Amino acid sequence: MGHSTAELSDPQGPPHVHHMDAKTAYESAKFGMWLFLATEILLFGGLFCAFALFRWMHLDEFHAASKHLNVWMGGTNTVVLLISSYFAAMAVDAAQHGDNAKVRRNILITIGCAAIFLVIKYFEYSEKIHHGYLPWMFDKYSPEVAHLNEKYSVFFALYFCMTGLHGLHVLIGMALLGWVYSLAKKDRFSGRYYTPVEVGALYWHLVDLIWIYLFPLLYLVG
Amino acid sequence: MSTAVAGEKKNYLNEHTGIWSWLYTLDHKRIGIMYTVSLFFFFIVAGCLALVMRYELARSGPSGLLTPEQYNQAFTLHGAIMVFLFIVPGIPATLGNFLLPLMIGAKDVVFPRLNLFSYYIYLIGAIMALVALLSPIDTGWTFYAPYSIQTSQGVVLMTAAAFVLGFSSILTGLNFIVTIHKLRAPGMTWMRLPVFVWAIYATAAIQVLATPVVGINLLLLIIEKTFGIGIFDPKLGGDPVLFQHLFWFYSHPVVYIMILPAFGIIGEIIPVFSRKPLFGYKAVVISSMAIALVGFFVWAHHMFTSGISDFSAMIFSVITFGVAIPTAVKVFNWVSTMYKGSIRLDTPMLYAIAFVFIFMVAGTTGIYLAALGVDIFYHDTYFVVAHFHYTMQGGAVIGLIAGLHFWFPKITGKMYNETFARIAFVLVFVGFNLTFLPQFVLGMNGMPRRYFDYPPEFEPWHFASTIGAFMNGLGYTTAILNLGLVALFGKKKAPANPYESLSLEWQTQSPPIHDNFEKTPIITDWTYGYGQPVKTAHH
């Protein structure tokens, strides 16, 4: 049976699995994560497809609706995620050199950036909700949105779905990185074994990648 | 399961015993068996629903058994269970799981825990689906907006179940792809792989790449149903046809998930029972990958009458003709393999030959539907129903049954009863064709699908179809009982390689040991050297 506890003789080495050697296990984990990332791209891709269609159908409304989004908050979030990606990559680098303390520090910064992202998101969302931009509140809420019609509604429906699904993945990424941190706390990693760090970082980079496209689409081009 | 009897060789079945050794197993062989049991449970449930429907449809006028609303729920239930709980996991989850590591000379798949996790996700999704289907859902298994948004709340749970099941499918596909890339034994080059492995690979690629699109589609449906956002609802600025684009972008490739593994099984059976090498191995490999790829280009042929532009309809029609070509290549290869071969008509070969015949009908009627002008008339008629049952049941299910018979001695170490197997085959083959051939006629004469009732002039065809359905059901029952009872209680031991196959899974004991091979095999030749001088033996 496969298990992930390290050999006693090499506590920072790769775990013993009975059906493959360590290098194959490492490459398989990486390849498997890339395949999983492919599925995530396709998952969000459906939303990008919907956005492309409705933007073409309701271009003026999309332009106008997009202006209600806060470019500064979106832009800051972009910067925050890029920095978080940098520290995730540096965590992998640290693990490759066997520096578990640095791994912990970099992972914490990555998670910290993710938290900042979510806080800014929270402020954005509550502002939107307060002003009545939730799609089903459209004709009921404040006078400033009373003139907006159902075509604006589609923009905001997609805004909440796309950023919401992205935010869910930020949370999942934080949990995954938290697990990596717990392993680094036990000084688990070395140049011979750092697969969880690499695989966790790959997932985190995807979260960054998606936002790189979401930001200009939703906030800038509209 | 059985405990190790004194003198009985240690194998994966008797090595560890007790229910927990199964529920916590990481052995791909046991996981494959658990999938098989679960899948056939749902096959029987959905099959009974089919018989209920056919009973209703046997005569013109209501039979008294079902109200029209209940009939709509019946075909929704039947379709949803058959597609999501049986055929999509289908051959990959059952025979794929069991055979893949054996065929490439590995001890297991690359992520055994993920494999078990996939199985439990499947069970969770299946239970969610069953609970959902108890509340009346009558949208058909396709959940088209806007009706699915307006109707019963059961749709939310059902589509959530489909989402969960999709996850299982993705993780299985991911596992198989990495396994085939990374765990092939020394000497097992890509072009020495059995065609079943190539088929599983192509299938796994589709599972990984297509499923997420329907995932997001169903997620959007759930959100729209729950929160009233306007993605698919035109009153709120949405587009209902977008639902269909996102739905069929997955659901067309999914039919290739269903059929490609069956093609692989036939490609394994025919050389063994013709004692001849597979004709055109390279062409079979390339056509498998081509079907997987081109299958992504044709989805809107399900939407010809939905209001898509004529321009796109024409393009999709032409490309759909194209996707038939690689399939036809395979049929030529199978028939050419049999030509001047030394044919043995054991049960697996009977099913395989039946498959070739049935798939000729299935594929050709697909061409009819690909033709835009014809499809305008045939869409949503019984012609379509007959076509997809010929492909899905006559193709995928018969492929699975053929494979279960072929590899039965390897999986269980026993031999099924040949007489009952042949009786079952005759009932299935005659019953299946009697059920669905009349339905082509019905469709050509305009009988719409998903209809509870019909005018009296259609009755003779419907009546014949119902007779066939019950015969078909009897045949499957016989086959399943034969395999199931012998697996559990049978005494007759099977040799390690009763059909003298050269394939790697047959070069180890039946049933295999836990780690599949005593020593890692080293491969020096391809799998299909039948009737040819042996170059060097497999280890």
Added chain:
Amino acid sequence: MSHHEHGPDCTHDHHGDHMGHIMPGHIYRNILIALLFLTVVTVGVAQIHFGGVWNIIVAMFVASIKAGLVAMYFMHLKFEDKFTWIYAFIPLFLLFLLIGGVFIDNPFRIIPSPQ
């Protein structure tokens, strides 16, 4: 079983067990600076009105450069084998297909005018 390419930045030593490719640390910092700069470009270029469909094309182009840098260097795609490349890029191809399929549909529909 698999090998990795040796890119121009490759400095890893070959003795001892090594798993993946190790890039020199300063590369990451340089990439981050490039990404931050490109973010400024993204915002700046969105203020220019290119007209028609070009705005979105330019925006997506800049985003793709950023995404490419993240993928190649942060995710080490530059040093991965060809199968990883295939599975990394095939989703983009499929999305192109999906969006393309929708866009040969909707814009080409002939909506009859009401009588």
